Amino acid sequence: xxxxxxxxxxxxxxxxxxxxxxxxxxxxxxxxxxxxxxxxxxxxxxxxxxxxxxxxxxxxxxxxxxxxxxxxxxxxxxxxxxxxxxxxxxxxxxxxxxxxxxxxxxxxxxxxxxxxxxxxxxxxxxxxxxxxxxxxxxxxxxxxxxxxxxxxxxxxxxxxxxxxxxxxxxxxxxxxxxxxxxxxxxxxxxxxxxxxxxxxxxxxxxxxxxxxxxxxxxxxxxxxxxxxxxxxxxxxxxxxxxxxxxxxxxxxxxxxxxxxxxxxxxxxxxxxxxxxxxxxxxxxxxxxxxxxxxxxxxxxxxxxxxx
Amino acid sequence: xxxxxxxxxxxxxxxxxxxxxxxxxxxxxxxxxxxxxxxxxxxxxxxxxxxxxxxxxxxxxxxxxxx
Numbered sequence: 001x002x003x004x005x006x007x008x009x010x011x012x013x014x015x016x017x018x019x020x021x022x023x024x025x026x027x028x029x030x031x032x033x034x035x036x037x038x039x040x041x042x043x044x045x046x047x048x049x050x051x052x053x054x055x056x057x058x059x060x061x062x063x064x065x066x067x068x069x070x071x072x073x074x075x076x077x078x079x080x081x082x083x084x085x086x087x088x089x090x091x092x093x094x095x096x097x098x099x100x101x102x103x104x105x106x107x108x109x110x111x112x113x114x115x116x117x118x119x120x121x122x123x124x125x126x127x128x129x130x131x132x133x134x135x136x137x138x139x140x141x142x143x144x145x146x147x148x149x150x151x152x153x154x155x156x157x158x159x160x161x162x163x164x165x166x167x168x169x170x171x172x173x174x175x176x177x178x179x180x181x182x183x184x185x186x187x188x189x190x191x192x193x194x195x196x197x198x199x200x201x202x203x204x205x206x207x208x209x210x211x212x213x214x215x216x217x218x219x220x221x222x223x224x225x226x227x228x229x230x231x232x233x234x235x236x237x238x239x240x241x242x243x244x245x246x247x248x249x250x251x252x253x254x255x256x257x258x259x260x261x262x263x264x265x266x267x268x269x270x271x272x273x274x275x276x277x278x279x280x281x282x283x284x285x286x287x288x289x290x291x292x293x294x295x296x297x298x299x300x301x302x303x304x305x306x307x
Numbered sequence: 308x309x310x311x312x313x314x315x316x317x318x319x320x321x322x323x324x325x326x327x328x329x330x331x332x333x334x335x336x337x338x339x340x341x342x343x344x345x346x347x348x349x350x351x352x353x354x355x356x357x358x359x360x361x362x363x364x365x366x367x368x369x370x371x372x373x374x
Contacts, residue, residue: 076331087320118334
């Protein structure tokens with residue numbers, strides 16, 4: 001099955017993104033997930049591109065180390081990988097192309113390569129050990145679709161599972177331009193994505209997962225700084241999140257059954273303002289025209305694994 | 308030896324293993340410099356050893372007048 005919907009408006013396969021939309025505002029979920037609208041240019045977002053290549057390089061580093069490559073060999077390999085992934089628009093025969101030019105002053109191609117090199121040096125020798133599964137494979141780069149009962153699935157991608165202080169944690173890489181301090185990590189408890197990852201890690205790897213370790217990098221023009229913090233989850237917190245998830249989905253399905261998605265007008269101004277604020281703030285009769293003129297169309301499907 | 312900017316501008320398929328090594332070496336050196344700068348920035352500034360100027364408050368009209 002390739003559609004995350006059982007019937008129009010009745011989503012059964014959820015990821016943290018689509019669930020987050022609904023939790024913020026059912027109307028936002030309707031525009032983003034059901035109608036498929038996204039902010040113009042989001043697919044070219046320098047932040048998304050930077051983050052995805054950064055993550056890919058660090059995942060590859062872990063795999064190479066697990067395969068027995070030395071630190072230096074693996075580091076050189078991912079520098080080459082990072083440079084190649086950020087060389088765009090090659091012809092079919094592999095010729096031509098040009099380096100990615102970011103529209104963000106901090107998250108540039110140079111900063112990306114600098115960040116992966118500095119990250120590998122920063123944590124050399126005192127890295128958190130990657131969990132090696134019973135089949136000998138490192139627990140890295142894991143796309144997942146898991147049955148959580150009641151006909152529902154949770155989908156997503158785990159960067160890796162690590163062992164720290166005799167406990168298992170999912171590790172998630174984050175890049176930001178903001179200063180990283182104790183307050184930065186407070187945002188992850190409670191947090192939709194971290195709770196979902198904890199539950200996914202437990203089911204996939206059949207190990208008690210104590211939570212998520214956030215491997216954060218502050219990306220600035222002249223430097224990158226690294227910090228690690230924890231988003232712990234007790235078993236009863238995970239159970240509570242799963243209960244909340246199923247009730248939230250029941251509400252989403254109720255909206256789908258009547259094809260009406262109410263606005264949460266207390267969310268409109270959060271995080272710099274919802275991208276659909278101007279839509280909801282306008283007359284219903286003109287909203288579709290404004291959406292078509294000012295937003296891109298793209299399908300968001302939690303069932304499609306991340307490349 | 309090519310500089311970093313030139314190496315970054317080159318098609319990665321044209322970069323040799325030595326070129327990659329140069330990039331890693333340069334970035335490693337930049338990190339060392341950054342860490343040294345960070346350490347220096349974290350230290351409180353030393354108190355100045357310059358002689359302190361004595362202010363004549365009366366001459367400046369800042370002394371409280373006696374009733």
